[in-house]
Amino acid sequence: MIRTTPLAIAIATTLSLLLSTQAVAQDAPTPAPADQDELDAIVVTGSNLSGIDLQDAQPVVVLEAEDLKQIGANNVGDALKQISETGGGTGNFNTxxxxxxxxxxxxxxxxASLRGLGTASTLTLVNGRRVAVSSFANGSENFVDINAIPMAAVDRIEVxxxxxxxxxxxxxxxxxxNVILRKDFDGLRLGLNWGDSTRGTDEARTNANLVYGFQGDRVDGLVVVDAYQRNALYDRDRRISSVEPRPSQQGIFPSFNDLDFAQDDIVEAGCPADQFQVGRLGEYCEVNRNAFTATDxxxxxxxxxxxxxxxxxxxLEYFTELALQHNTSxxxxxxxxWDAEIAFDHPGMPAELRQRLVSLGFDTSALIAFGRFPDARTIEVTTRNWRWLNGLRGDLGGWDWETALTVSxxxxxxxxVAGIYNVARIEAGLFGELCADGRTNCAPGAGGLWYDPFNGQAGNSQQVLDLVRETVPRDGSSRLYAWxxxxxxxxxxxxxxxxxxxxGAEVRREEIADEPSPLATADADGDVPVYGFGSTAVEARRTQWALFGETNLPVTPTLDVRLAxxxxxxxxxxxxFNPSVGVRWRPSEHVLLRGGWNTSFRAPSLAQVGAGTTLSSGALxxxxGSEFFGSFCGGFSGDDGYLSEIYGNPDLDPETSTAWYIGTVFEFGDRATLTLDYWNFDQEDLVDIDDLELFRRALTDPSLIYNSRPRAGDANQRTLAPGVIGIATRGGEIGDPIDDVQLQLINIGRQKTDGIDLGFDYRFDDTPIGRxxxxxxxxxxxxxxxxxSCDPSGSDPRRGAGDCSADGQRLLEKAGEFRYPEWLVNTGVSWSRGDWSARLWxxxxxxxxxDDQRADVPAGRRVASWTTLNFNVDWDIDDRQSIGLNIRNLGDRDPPVSLGSASNVDLYNHNTLGRFVTFRYVYRY
Structure with missing residues (x-):
């Protein structure tokens, strides 16, 4: 499949004509002016050309080594937060x-993600070359884990x-x-950083690193070792996030009903008074999930x-790079x-609860409990990354060449390590049928053990807990072979x-395998053998090759055109085939105009085409006034949560995109520079899921509705089988509580974004108190x-909703909406004098x-803007020693409240760390 456009054909033709005519267009070389320095043969990010001045030819943001030191970046993710182009939306993600x-x-x-377009749309390179993606995908998107790059090895970051x-x-x-790693260093450098928040809790971060380099006449080399440790930050450690806005209605003290679904659930009297609530389904003992969750x-x-x-x-020169990383989180x-049937004669049942069940007319032969286990789900992930590159470079008739093999x-x-429970053994334990050897067919009183769900589930013996808990191992591997x-x-x-x-030419082979334990994947009946925990099995591989060319045409002394x-x-x-055009025009010494256009083609990631079943959740x-209020919601005003299964799709179409920009650079003498760029991206055939579209189809197609708990007399006895797309409700009717939804990745449509980047810097080099x-x-x-997707027959109350087309699609405006701030600004001033330097920003x-789709969030509520002030100072004590102090969030400001987030904070854009102070010491030999 080859996609072409008229402009793509024109550029390809132009390149071919230029290639065929250059041989006859050779003129005698003109010597460079005596005062013109010869440019080093370097390649800048955004071009394969070397040895030419491409400064300001296109928008490139660079964080130099000094910037990285002064902003106190512990990792690449920290550093990228200082670039406004990487913010907004849910594209970026961090710990x-x-x-x-x-x-x-x-x-x-x-x-990393640029423009909020997602990690799959942003290419992350190390020294200009690809590395293996993470073996565990983020949802259905593969990504390069930037935490796998040791910060002490980073020389600069070019975006x-x-x-x-x-x-x-x-x-x-x-x-x-493009993360550029160190390559030129002579000597030995030792560094130590230690920092902690000033909130009284222990979020200490410690970093120790060593850099050793040598440079000889024929051989030079470099070794970097970097160790970093960060203690956890929990939601409960901060007032703003300690209590979730919508506590769970499934509590550690379970609610009870019968399989005929009595009018209301009931909960035992042991539920603490401040946790006892009455909701849509009756009584429940709420649980504050933020008391368990780790923010970082x-x-x-x-x-x-x-x-x-x-x-x-x-x-001729040989070069090699070897990178090793071992991370544990x-x-x-x-x-x-959890929910399961429970024996009415359970020995742990409080007498008060047993009496209430009888008096309220519950069917005591078929009781069901809805609850949560008492401990947090805790996992430990160990990741080992390595990358080995071997290459040669040299000169051939005045042409510089380079070739390399990479294995990553x-x-x-x-x-x-905690909080994961086996379904079959819990179900057996609720009837006293759990055997001491783990089997589930023992009889109560004859070797059968009981799991006690009452009194906050605090009465279970260690023997029972050891039997019902699981470790659920998961192994993943991602490989890249490239030339x-x-x-x-x-x-x-x-x-x-x-x-x-x-x-140039490139060939690469990518392989990925994510192999979770069968305990964490759906079985033949579509059930997962453990409660509330799952993983996606992925098995995929791909071979790709490419040919590319690029030139910079000096049309006039002030105008050049880059074609690629x-x-x-x-x-x-x-x-x-994807073409690119870039134009740079300097009409005067102080003004430069630039612009460019390019196309893109993104094949679905390996995690999207090779995925099995992804276990997730959602909420209607x-x-x-919402479009589902009188149908699926059954008149219930509040989000209706459900579990979901998402299936991969080998028949996905690739995403395509067109992007262009136009901008200017103003230089006010040699001290001030102003850049202004307008950018525009237009993507089509996005790969994602659309659960609301399935609900809309189900309103006109009853065959998509299934019964999650069929019982005698139900008109709809159909259950939702594995792999079938549909919605299972508790009763099999629209308006019943939703239990399960099964979806598939699809090409959902289009994504467009545009905006303006502004950059300005001004230098004072000759003041009496420094620069x-x-x-x-x-x-x-x-x-x-x-x-x-949208409802063509009616209106949607969501702000910014456009008109719904006849095919049930519309473009929904997100700028200024939840998690999509319109403005992101980083500004500051730096100072240096002698052995001292500082930055305030x-x-x-x-x-x-x-998120105004939730019933308990007032319509029109805004998440406030957030400004944090930061400070850094460094002192070079002598030629060998330096110390530094970095303070992030100098005013110790809490982030704004975001009721659309479970933690009360939008952790994609904000953080709850508070004032964080870091001390830095460096010794050089």
């Missing part, structure tokens, strides 16, 4: 969104904020995050990175929910100026629209509307 559940991001991992498919690969839809999990990281460069003679989530692997092991070759040189002249060219094209071929999705918006630099980095998102996140 604050990780946890023990399938819907959480993988424990201890983090990934190309426009699409780069023609340069780096068809999947560089939103741009590139405990993490330990140990990494090593080494390089070696050997001059073999002439211009421990994450906690709320206790698992990410392997993860996950183990449940690339590139060549750069000048060929031909235009107007007396050299024309640079770059050509790349053909990528996937063995499972066919081929695609049932606020008064100053002020800077502003700001992004304004004008619009972020995403396709969602602020991070601003604009306000936005709260």
């Amino acid at each position: 604050g969104t990780s946890g023990a559940l399938q819907a959480d991001s993988p424990a201890g991992s983090a990934a 190309l904020t426009t699409g780069a498919s023609a340069i780096y690969g068809a999947d560089a839809v939103a741009g590139v995050v 999990p405990e993490t330990r990281q140990l990494g090593a990175y080494g390089t070696l460069n050997v001059k073999l003679g002439g211009a 421990r994450a906690d989530a709320a206790p698992a929910p 692997r990410s392997a993860s092991e996950q183990t449940a 690339d070759a590139r060549i750069n040189g000048d060929w031909g002249r235009i107007g007396g100026r050299e024309v640079p060219w770059a050509f 094209g790349r053909y990528d071929h996937y063995d499972d999705f066919g081929g695609d 918006p049932c606020s008064t 100053f630099k002020t800077y502003v980095d700001a992004t304004w998102t004008h619009s972020f629209e995403r396709s969602e 602020a991070n601003y996140i604009d306000g936005y509307y709260d």
Whole structure:
């Protein structure tokens, strides 16, 4: 499959014509002016061309080594928060969104996203080359775990904020995050960082690192060792997040009903008075899940990175890189929910409860309990990453060439260490049929053991707990094998100026396998053998090859045009050619105009095409006036939660995208620079799920409704079989409480976003008290629209909802809505004088509307804007020693309340860490 556009054909034709005419267009070389320095043969992010001045040719944000030190970044994720182009939406994720559940991001991992378009649309590179993706996907998206890059090895981070498919690969839809590692160092450097919050709880972070490098006439090398440890931060440790806004109605003191579903559930009298509530289904003993959840999990990281460069003679050079990383994270989530039948003659049942069940007319021969286990679901994830690169570079007739082989692997092991319970053994234990050897067919009073769900489940012996708990191991592995070759040189002249060219080829093989325990995957009946915990099995592989070319045409002394094209071929999705055009015009010494256009083609990730069943959960918006209020909600005003299964789809279409930008750079002398860029992205055939579309179809197609608990006399006895798309309700009718929903990944439609980036810096180099630099980095998102299904026959009360088309689709505006701030600003001032340097800066996140689809969130409520002030100071004591102090959130400001989040805080955009103070010491030999 090859996708072409008229502009793509035109660019390909232009490249071909230029190639065929350059040989006859050779002129005698014109020597460079005597005062012009020869540029080093370097390649900047966003181009394969080397040895030419591409400064300001396109928007590239760079965090230099000094920036990384002054902002006190503990990892790459911390650093990227200082770039406004990486914020907003739910594309980025960090350890604050990780946890023990399938819907959480993988424990201890983090990934980068540009423009809120998602990690799958942002290409993350290390030294300009790909690395293996994480073996555990984030939902259905593969990603590069930026926590697997040792921070002490990072020299700088370059972020190309426009699409780069023609340069780096068809999947560089939103741009590139290129982490450049150290390579030139001579001597030994030891560093130690220690920090903690000032809130009185222990969130200490400790980092120790060693950098050793040597440079000889023929051989130079570098070794970096980096160790990092972070203690956990829990929701309960902060006032703002200690109590969740919507406590669970399944409590550690369970609610009881019968299989004929009596009018109301009841709960035992032992439920604490402040937890006793009455809701839609009757009595319940609520549980505050935030008392168990880790906001930032405990993490330990140990990494090593080494390089070696050997001059073999002439211009020929051998180079190699070896990176090793070992990370361990421990994450906690709320206790698992459970429901099961229970014996009326259970010996632990309180007499008061037994009497109430009889007096209220419950069918005591068929009782069912709904509750949560008393301990948090806790998992430990150990990840081992390694990458080995071997290459040669040299010169051939004035052309620089480079080729390299890369092998990269990410392997993860996950183990449940608490809170995961075996369904069959709990069910047996509720009838006294649990055997001491783990079997489930013993008789009460004749070897059978009881699981006691009463009195807060505190009366169970260690023997019973050991039998009903599971460790649920999970193993994952991701591999990348890649070869690339590139060549750069000048060929031909235009107007007396050299024309640079770059050509290359790439082949890569990617494999991924995620193998959870059968205990955490759906069995043949669609059931999971453990409560409230699941994993997705993935098995997929792909081979891809590419050819690419690039040139920079010096049309006039003040105008140049960059043309690039790349053909990528996937063995499972066919081929695609993606062109790119970039224009740079300098009409005067102080003004530069730039613009560009490119296309992209993203084949569905391996986790999307090779996934089995993903266990997740969702909630139907049932606020008064919602489109489902009088149907599926049954008049109930409040979100109706359900469990869900999501299936992979090998028949997905690839996503396509078009991006363009236009901007300007103003230089006010040699001290001030102002950049202003408008950007626009338009993606089609997005891969995702749309649960509301399934509910709308079910309103006109009753065959999509199934009965989750059929009983005698029910008109609808159909149950939802594994792999079948549909909705199971408690009674098999629309309006009954929803239990299960089964969905499939589909191409849901379109996503569009546009906005403006603003950058400004001004330098004061000659003041009596030192040198100053002020800077502003700001992004304004004008619009972020995403396709969602809608009801063509009526209106939707959600703010920003556009007209619904006849095919049941519309673009929903998200800019300014929940988790999509319109403005993100980082601004500050730095100072240096002699041995001292300092920086004072602020991070601003604009306000936005709260999640107003929930009944208990007032319509029109806004999450307030949030500004944090930060400070850093460094002192070089002598030639060998330096110390530093970094204070994040200087004013110790709490984040704004976000009622649409279970933690009361939007952890995609904010954090609850509070004031955090870090001390830094460096010694150099």
